[in-house]
Amino acid sequence: MIEEKRKALDALDVLMQHHRVVESLFSEFEYLHKNGRDTASVMEAACAEIKIHDAIENDIFYPAVSDAAGEEGIDALLDDAEDSHDSALDLIEELEDADVAARHPQFMLLIAQVKQHIMDEETELFPRVRKLEQLDLASLGSEMKARETELVAEAELAEAGEKSA
Numbered sequence: 001m002i003e004e005k006r007k008a009l010d011a012l013d014v015l016m017q018h019h020r021v022v023e024s025l026f027s028e029f030e031y032l033h034k035n036g037r038d039t040a041s042v043m044e045a046a047c048a049e050i051k052i053h054d055a056i057e058n059d060i061f062y063p064a065v066s067d068a069a070g071e072e073g074i075d076a077l078l079d080d081a082e083d084s085h086d087s088a089l090d091l092i093e094e095l096e097d098a099d100v101a102a103r104h105p106q107f108m109l110l111i112a113q114v115k116q117h118i119m120d121e122e123t124e125l126f127p128r129v130r131k132l133e134q135l136d137l138a139s140l141g142s143e144m145k146a147r148e149t150e151l152v153a154e155a156e157l158a159e160a161g162e163k164s165a
Helices: 002-007 012-035 040-069 072-097 100-130 136-164
Strands: none
Touching: 012 040, 012 100, 012 136, 040 072, 040 100, 040 136, 072 100
């Protein structure tokens, strides 16, 4: 039953589901940090989720919306969203290369940027996308879920390879 429900998610539902997962990881990070506990695994998980989300949005969602829209206002929103993704990925790269002492402030900056991106998408972009009659959000959501499954499997293989090396 739960799996059937997940398959029924449209593209916007898939993306909002990702948003909630990332927000939950951010909350967990803040709780752990506040209580002096190790935050490394939560930061790692959040960065991995953001990378998967980025790939799905940039490779599938944004191009499909752009093709269906033909509306300058949405293209501007998509450009802003893509810029936000680029900035977040740059921060993640810096975070992964940083020493332990520098990670907390960088991660806090990432949290702020991603939260702003989520708010912008959910309040400005998504309502306009939902009105695009020529965009099949259900099939787009299925395509995105399939790609997500592939990306998660690839990430798990990479992680297993790193642990055995």
